Amino acid sequence: AQKITQTQPGMFVQEKEAVTLDCTYDTSDPSYGLFWYKQPSSGEMIFLIYQGSYDQQNATEGRYSLNFQKARKSANLVISASQLGDSAMYFCAMREAKRLNYGGSQGNLIFGKGTKLSVKP
Amino acid sequence: EAQVTQNPRYLITVTGKKLTVTCSQNMNHEYMSWYRQDPGLGLRQIYYSMNVEVTDKGDVPEGYKVSRKEKRNFPLILESPSPNQTSLYFCASSATGVGSNQPQHFGDGTRLSIL
Numbered sequence A: 001a002q003k004i005t006q007t008q009p010g011m012f013v014q015e016k017e018a019v020t021l022d023c024t025y026d027t028s029d030p031s032y033g034l035f036w037y038k039q040p041s042s043g044e045m046i047f048l049i050y051q052g053s054y055d056q057q058n059a060t061e062g063r064y065s066l067n068f069q070k071a072r073k074s075a076n077l078v079i080s081a082s083q084l085g086d087s088a089m090y091f092c093a094m095r096e097a098k099r100l101n102y103g104g105s106q107g108n109l110i111f112g113k114g115t116k117l118s119v120k121p
Numbered sequence B: 001e002a003q004v005t006q007n008p009r010y011l012i013t014v015t016g017k018k019l020t021v022t023c024s025q026n027m028n029h030e031y032m033s034w035y036r037q038d039p040g041l042g043l044r045q046i047y048y049s050m051n052v053e054v055t056d057k058g059d060v061p062e063g064y065k066v067s068r069k070e071k072r073n074f075p076l077i078l079e080s081p082s083p084n085q086t087s088l089y090f091c092a093s094s095a096t097g098v099g100s101n102q103p104q105h106f107g108d109g110t111r112l113s114i115l
Helices: none
Strands: A010-014 A019-021 A032-039 A046-052 A064-069 A074-079 A088-096 A109-111 A115-120 B004-007 B010-013 B019-025 B031-038 B042-051 B054-057 B076-078 B087-094 B110-114
Touching: A010 A019, A019 A115, A032 A064, A032 A074, A046 A064, A046 A074, A074 A088, A109 B042, B004 B087, B010 B019, B019 B031, B019 B087, B019 B110
Parallel strands: A010 A115, B010 B110
Antiparallel strands: A019 A074, A032 A046, A032 A088, A064 A074, A088 A109, A088 A115, B004 B019, B019 B076, B031 B042, B031 B087, B042 B054, B087 B110
C-alpha cells in the first residue's frame, strides 16, 4: 500500500490565485514528519515546508502553508497568490522517526508521485 | 555555501561499462541517500547510509552498489549498467537530529542514459 498519495497528477491555476495540492499519508508511527518539495523544469529538488506530527499549528513559509489534518492523515500544500515561477512538480514526502542508539533519530523519506502545477498568466 | 554536489550532471554510456556517480556534501551530515526518479513513479530510494561504513538497501537496490568510507562522500556505483537504469539520479543528505524534522538537502541530479 502506498504510504504517500498525491491524487492530482496535474493542476492548473490562474496567476495570483491560491491553489491547494493534496497529499494523504499512511503511518502507524506516532512521530513523523511531512515535507513538501518543489522540482522546477531545471530538475533540482527544493525544500519548501515541513510539518511535524506533534506540531500544534499548521506550518507556514512565506506564500506556502501546510493544511495539516492529523485525524484525516492529510497534509495539503496551499500556495497563495500563485506566480508563473510556481509552475513545477510538487512532491509530498514523509519521514517516520526511528530512534537511534545514540539519541538522534532518522527515518527514510518516502515520496508521493508528485503533482504537476501549471500557472496560467 | 552548504551544498550537495553530484558529478557528472549528464552521462550517456553503453551497456556493461562500469560507472560511478560521485556525491559529496559539506554540511557534516551523517545521513546520505541515493534516489532515482522515473516518470510517473516519483522518487524511489536506492541505498542509504546512516553514517560512515553503515549502508543499507532502499526500495530499488538491484544493480547498484554504494560505499561510505568518509562522512562527506557517498558514491553510487553501477558495475554493469543496463538500459533500465536510464534515469534521473539524486543524492541527498541530512542531519540525524532528535525527531524527524531534518529536511534532506538534494544535489542537482545526474541524468544517466544507458544505451
